[in-house]
Amino acid sequence: MDILIVEDEAEIAQLIQLYLEKEGFSCRTCRDGITALQIFQEQKPDLIILDLMIPGLDGLEVCARIRQKPGTKDPFILMLTARGEELDRIIGLSTGADDYLVKPFSPKELVARVRALLRRTLRQGGQTETYRTQHFLVDVDQRSAQRYLTEHQLEALDLTTLEFDLLSTFMSYPGRVWNRTQLIDKLWGSNFFGDERVVDTHIARLRKKIEPDPSNPTFVKTVIGVGYKFDDPVVQ
Missing domain, CATH: 3.40.50.2300 (Response regulator)
Structure with missing residues (x-):
């Protein structure tokens, strides 16, 4: 490295x-x-x-x-x-x-x-998951994230490493509510040092790239007093 x-x-x-x-x-x-x-x-x-x-x-x-x-x-x-x-x-x-x-x-x-x-x-090594919802497609192995413009037309999302990890985590458990501690444990592991509010910062950055209106999010929603959840129907 x-x-x-x-x-x-x-x-x-x-x-x-x-x-x-x-x-x-x-x-x-x-x-x-x-x-x-x-x-x-x-x-x-x-x-x-x-x-x-x-x-x-x-x-x-x-x-x-x-x-x-x-x-x-x-x-x-x-x-x-x-x-x-x-x-x-x-x-x-x-x-x-x-x-x-x-x-x-x-x-x-x-x-x-x-x-x-x-x-x-x-920690990403060995994963081969692909997650697809109505509006997004994420390939964990290739570390690629795309948004559906139409049913058959995709647009690549230009995400940072952490933004990609956040989106793939959300899409792996659609509808699940995550608090900051759970997201830190999932993305950083037990060796995290710092302020939990770093999660809020990266959520805001992710929203700017995937939400039609980041100030009124459609996909990454805030659950007041708890945390965040990803709301987009899964496509089989």
């Missing part, structure tokens, strides 16, 4: 690289946002450790630009920051970060979070 470390403090970057390479990961470092985007385009890392406060483009802007690039490899993003305020954490997650770690942090905790994120990809 290839990891890009974007951190302008050389000692911190070297420490992160040292611990990750001990665990068998291949790492590259850079110190500014513009270089980070260039490396992302050239090397397509599996995961990016991204400091919030970096020269050039800050971490939020780098994260947003990566998530806006259709058709490219969609890496996991672990955001680092010296700030601990809740607002910064929410903004980081809303731009597309998968997890968030506040400095100072334990290198062992960082390694555990990296493994937890990458495990989400590994």
Whole structure:
């Protein structure tokens, strides 16, 4: 697995690289946002450790630009920051970060979070399920998601890794109500670290891509006081 470390403090970057390479990961470092985007385009890392406060483009802007690039490899993003305020954490997650770690942090905790994120990809191995509802078709093995425009015409959905995992999870149990804890356990596993509200952020992003009116969702519905459910008739 290839990891890009974007951190302008050389000692911190070297420490992160040292611990990750001990665990068998291949790492590259850079110190500014513009270089980070260039490396992302050239090397397509599996995961990016991204400091919030970096020269050039800050971490939020780098994260947003990566998530806006259709058709490219969609890496996991672990955001680092010296700030601990809740607002910064929410903004980081809303731009597309998968997890968030506040400095100072334990290198062992960082390694555990990296493994937890990458495990989400590994856990898909061996699955061959295909889910079809009236409006959507998902192939878990091929990791493709499509929307029916007509009975015989399909349109590919440009989903991030987590958006795809959310949609396939919902479609595997249509009508089931999921709370945040259950979705976290399904998608992240027992090694999840972070704020449960990251689920709400990614639900909102998924709705923007599959709902005719995201503010009044037809498919991914909120069950007040409980969680979310997927409402679309199954097609055999």
